[in-house]
Amino acid sequence: MSYNNPFTAETQLKLSPFFERTSKLNESQEWRRWSGYLAATQYELTHDNEYFAIRTKAALLDITPLYKYIIEGPDAQRFLDRLVTRNIKICKVGQVMYTPWCDEDGKQIDDGTVQRLSENKFRITSAEPNLEWLDTNAAGMELSVSDDSKTTASLALQGPNSRTILNIIASESLDSLKFFWMTDTHFGDIPVSISRTGYTGDLGYEIWMDPKDALDVWDLLLEKGKPYGITPTGLQALDIARIEAGLILLDIDYISTRHAIIESRKSSPYELGLGWAVKLKKKDFIGKKALAAEQARGPEWEFVGIEIEWNELENHYRKVGLPPRLPGTAWRTSTPLYKGNEQVGYATSGTWSPILKRYIALAHVKAEYAKENTQLDFELKVEHFRKLTPARIVKTPFFDPERKRSCPQ
Amino acid sequence: MSQFDIIVIGGGLNSLITASILGQSGGEVLLFETRDQVGGLASTSEFAPGFKCNVINDVVKWIDPRVMKQLNLESHGLELHSPDIVRIALDTQGQHIVFHRDPNETAGSIANHSEKDAKVWKQFTEYIDKLTHFLEKLYELTPPKLPNIGLKEAFSMRSMLSPIRKHGTRGLVDFMRVAPMMMPELVDEWFENELLRAAISTAGIHHLSFGPFAAATGLNLLHQHVHSKGVFHNVQFVKGGTSELANAVKLSAESVNVEIRTNSKVCAINVENGVCNGVTLESSETIQADQVVSGLDPRNTFINLVGPSKLNPTFATQLRNIKYRGSTARIHFALNGLPKINGIQEDQMGMIFSASPSIEYLERTSDSVKYGRMAENPYVEFTIPTVINPEFSPVGKHVLSASVQYAPYHLRGMNWSKELKDQLKNNVIQVLENYAPGISSLIESSSVLSPMDLESQFGLTEGNLNHGEMTLDQFMFMRPTISTAQYKSPIENLYLCGPGTHPGGGLHGTNGFNAAREILK
């Protein structure tokens, strides 16, 4: 079935080096803006197949719009160690660390991964531009900060078959590549870096390459991956997957302190469920003093997973004579959470999980209500009327398959 | 590793004062000076064989009376000379305006140019004097940490308003009106004669990178006249040279057992987890102390000695944003005779001369700063120190020391090479020739200090003599930054006492006095 309705258009937005292919594959022509790029919302008319590609096959996503910076020089490690909350000293060459970074008040600026490319060279990824912050804090250190956003193109290959596909193409086997490690290899004669990272909470890899090789790599992956169900995947499916994985999204689940304007919009890593990534034993880093104080007194807010309970939800709809309406895609509207008459939190993103068959969401909740299994009321609109329906605090990630971290024996 | 109660970095006037006061209260104080003599901007040295000069400041405009009293400077040998004539605004035709200590006599000199102006002169000096009373009180205080001041802090600031008792709220309003003014606005309200208007304006641009058309030159003018008791363009000379002021403070410090080490360059202020615990010298000797006080400017103190990686990002940004932009050069000439200036007798020469024919002249010369050039027709203010201190030169010979604006630190497409300094010198000589014809033939040798030289020799960032521009945005609770205006720094046990703090530059010692008070709190 093909209607072959071709069209051409122009845009003021940025185009990734893969656009030549992605634009033709996008059957729905649904696009979103991502960091000023035109990024596919979904390729097919519905996103279901793309979502299941992530969870059961292999999904190919263009993640070029991520901001990327290269930090290089004798002080690179010292610089990053001061910048981020995790301990970069113990990050080995070829290792990747996910970390937040904060301002001096311990409020989160952004989060991303730090890749140690060599002893004195790192790549850091971020959701928002961070060049100015990096530059400001590099004063007096022997290093260079360069914007790698346009000089490196990247793809994410996520899903249970991702390793199989890469093993067919790459010159070296990825069997021994551990979770949050990376390696340099070749696709034929094209040099690429592959990190075992991703934003889906599944087995998956991210491939980093020179933009001039972008189309060749794309073609190769689609060709060799076809027997394994490789599927170009858009942001709609990714959003569901990342919520299932309990991963936060800047500007949706939190606001960068650099743009928050008012105090109440700012969050610390402790308030975003990233307390594990704050290494207070580290000698000194930006925000340490404030974070140590916060840790000592306990954070005011916590970031939790909630599950909206099925039976009550179904009841609400039954009362108006409808079957339960479930969100077909992930939503991003802040939704109140109550305990009794008091609002004690708000959910920032949520979705029906097709794989878990549960209605889940990520939420900010006042610390005293953040304990697992605490019952709260979630605000729900049933046929234009607001209802409260029970929701329970549950552990994240909601979905956490063995294969995400394991290596073949 | 030795251990002291307090280490003071820098041997300038304020550092010496802070050290001395802390020594008086029983602390074991150690002071380091990079150069071979203390004094900083109050230094006197030989610039040519047999010729000495006051390297930077020829005169003292005002000294904080609290410092005079607490350190008993007179008993330590300080002798100030207050000339009857404080300044002469030169006129090419010899119709100079002579500023006397007595305003009536000044009015007499002004009358040669304008009867109208002469009539209001006394009233003007009283007006300015009235406004400086508000600054005097303000200067004695430690600025509050704004905006969150509590009732207690507000109450402690009440003395600031005390001049209202004498001058009324109108006085305060006038102060708030004049401080943000530019020079033409101020003088338009009073005077018509251009030579006089320009001569007044020179007080507003003193050591600034702006010209008289800059807002808040009014504040700089008032700053020059604090404690001047109504004497416009007040100056005092120090017997034996400006360094004797520093020496008196040094003696006072030594009398309370402050240890002073010259030729000792501090190369790091040691900070561990946000707490300062001592310093490291260039000799790599580390000395511990409970408290460290820096008389250096904020950039030297924090960026160079503490290091940016020990500062929180907001503070580091604030520090980077402090404006220095030194624009004054100093030139010392060794002369083989006393220059002849049209219409001025030899015995009148012991004061300041200014070559400032018009406000437009001053403004035009200041334009050079914004385009990163050296002034072609600079504003020159000079003195002949040998008239007051004959020992500065061999008998019969003289020294002429000039402050030259504008010689910007930041030049475009050139740097402060020897050629450029020579060019500046020639520009200055040309200006001097207008008033003292034949002066060039008297010059035996000379020494030019560009802002770059001032930076390298005196540790003045960008050669700024005030450790930061004296502008409204770097005044009081904003000096040096909004978070550090209380002489305390965000680093525990590290304090500031130099001109980069409230109330700014000049050889008055208020910064050092206030800092000591805060440290002792």
Add this chain to the structure above:
Amino acid sequence: MSTVNKYDAIVIGGGHNGLTAAAYLSRAGKKVLVLERRYILGGAAVTEEIYPGFKFSVCSYVVSLMKPNVMRELMLPKFGLELLPLESTFTPLDNDYLLRTADADQTYREIARHSRKDAETYMRFGPAMGQIGMAVRPILETVAPNAIRPSLSDMGAMKKLLDHFKSLSSEQFEYLTKLMTMSSADFLDEWFEFEPLKASMSASGIIGTFMGPRSPGSAYVMLHHYMGDIDGAFRAWGFQRGGTGAVSMAIARSAEHFGADIMTEASVEKVIVKNGRAVGVALENGDEYCSDIVISGLDPKLTFLKMVDESDLPSDFVTDIKNFRIRGSSGKVNLALDALPNFTCLPGDGHHLRGAISISPSYDHLERAYDDAKYGNFSQEPYMDIILPSVIDPDMAPPGKHVMSCFVQYAPYDIKGGWNDQKREAFGDVVINTIARYAPNIKDIILHRQVLTPADLESIFGLTEGNIFHGELSLQQLFTMRPAVKWADYTTPIKNYYQCGSGTHPGGGITGSPGEMAAKKILGIWS
């Protein structure tokens, strides 16, 4: 004097502030008469058909600072207020350009072409300034207290302001202090590095003032222009459909709706003062009108030195008013065009023509322009803020034709030798030559040219020295000192004589604020 001519209040001057005051007083049930010297209402906010078929906002040309509550309370949208967005700021450069638009991604990308760091900072700068604008708002909305002898309500107002300041964060307070005192160039240097960006942004700090971007004090004027966009949106300037005169007309219709009488070609000669009280006005044609109070919308110099006798005023007040600085520095060139200008650096009629076009390639360009004026000449290569109203509102010109409004600095009022026809044309020529440097076709498409020097602004619009703000926005001429200490609350030393022009707090721009606040103050006294 017949009883027919008896009003509760007479407003001198049918500028937008005078009309606003009149509308508020009428709305409160007062019988009000507005007297306008010209044939047309609006003062400096006026639309005139200078050339057949071509309509010009002759003087004031954009609206950004109009107070929302004035628009609501006077029901201005009902009476014709229609503000169209000015979408972009376009700075042509010699071989490139800088474009900032309403879209964040596009603006980011455009700035990032020149400096990535600036692109990032720009995204933070707008909201930060919006916050400061919000922090300043309470000052703008407070009737300036008497600083010499504060009344009880003055004390209350000051206490409220102090409490407000205490609620600011240290960072906000720092920015605020800096904006009040610094030069716009110094302030922007702390944020940005790309000079054309900084120069274009600094330009809002020199508009209407006799300062350069490097003159301390210009940052405040920049802030004054930033107060329009409280939500931190990109420069929320608007263009009134039909020109700025339509704003004035909307206010006039609102005033009439509430019952005000408005007369044009009614030039007031003098305010009639009896026993230290204003009791009415005398027109040039000999007519007299009496009223309980008289309100002047003119600038302070005219209000006090022309409309009344000095002998009716305290001498120190006269000195204060004489010392009030009101130096004009800007001119206006209005062009009727046969076609659109074509910019070499960005040819065609794209979106960049729908917003402001700023001739501000560098600080040096602006400073040199200022230097010329400082020493008594008009700028040889002036700074310009240009808009093409007909691109936004096609009704401004015949179909296919265009009008172009060029706000030009600097043109000093006190030019050496004084202004004359020859100098006016020479000034017009440098404006055209400067535009031609970036859009060479300009010379071929001009159908008609109107050049207004500060001297013209004075003679046509009654702006003393041609100052568009009725007095400079320097620190010592703000709030409790605007126009003079003790008389910054719209009252004057003459009983029943009030002031409501831009020369009062909070100053110039099409804000409606002085008019509104004066009217509310008067109504307070009345009750």
